[in-house]
Amino acid sequence: MYLSRALLNPLSRAVRADLADVEGLHRTLMRAFPDDAGPHPREAHGVLFRVDEDARRGRFVLLVQSAACPDFTRLPDGYFLDLRDDLGFAESGGPENPATREVGSERARIGAGDSFLFRLRANPTRRVDTKSGPDGKRRNGRRVELRDDASRLDWLRRKASASGFELHGPEDGTGASGTCVREERKLLGRRPDASGAPRVLTLAPVLFEGRLRVTDADRFRAALAAGIGPAKAYGFGLLSIAPARG
Secondary structure: OEEEEEEEOOOOHHHHHHHOOHHHHHHHHHOOOOOOOOOOHHHHHOOEEEEEEEOOOOEEEEEEEEOOOOOHHHOOOOOEOOHHHOHHHHHHOOOOOOEEEEOHHHHHOOOOOOEEEEEEEEOOEEEEOOOEOOOOOEOOOEEEEOOOHHHHHHHHHHHHHHOOEEEOOOOOOOOOOOOEEEEOOOEEEEEEOOOOOEEEEEEOOEEEEEEEEEOOHHHHHHHHHHOOOOOHHHOOOOEEEEEOOO
8 A cells, every 4th residue: 555645736737727627636646557457447546535735835735545556757747846946845855746655564553442643535425316216226316415514523423433443532512522524615527427418526525634543453444445435536535644642
């Protein structure tokens, strides 16, 4: 398992286009992986990603997790910041951009009872219109976003229970275990429908941050690898963790 971190170049035309179109960003990032992965290449390569905006410094930080080591040289020229032009980084001699490291060995040491700080951009939704149609077959329905924090936290608790962890931290009086819930601006994308006509995607991101405790190490590692919730192809579901001190 590999985790990559990169600073995107906001002056790049390709970057600006991808930040405005989640489908385009997905296509660009998948270029970093081999093409012969069958009909579902993202799943085959275990790719999850997230773009975090550092508004204070005016930067966009790309995180990519993958089972295969990515080859970012296959992305457009100038897609990433050249840190040699950044005086602070140049004087310190690094880091590489993008920078990739192997994380499988450290995750293999995770055990029940371990605590971590976490960040998760998710797409909390529920399905509607799933009743059986005239033909008697149950319909897949459609997803609608959850619009209040209580429902979003309930969604996260259910996902946590199925994923081998629980929310853990100082209680804030709402039973949220100190988990921060922040609604973010809608993300848009464009992809063709079954007829080939363009269809606009509208996704509702919610950023969860807090502290968790592992209850089942195997299920937790599986959730780290597979991601949490829907819309993983569009920058959702990557669960980032860091050791919790104290």
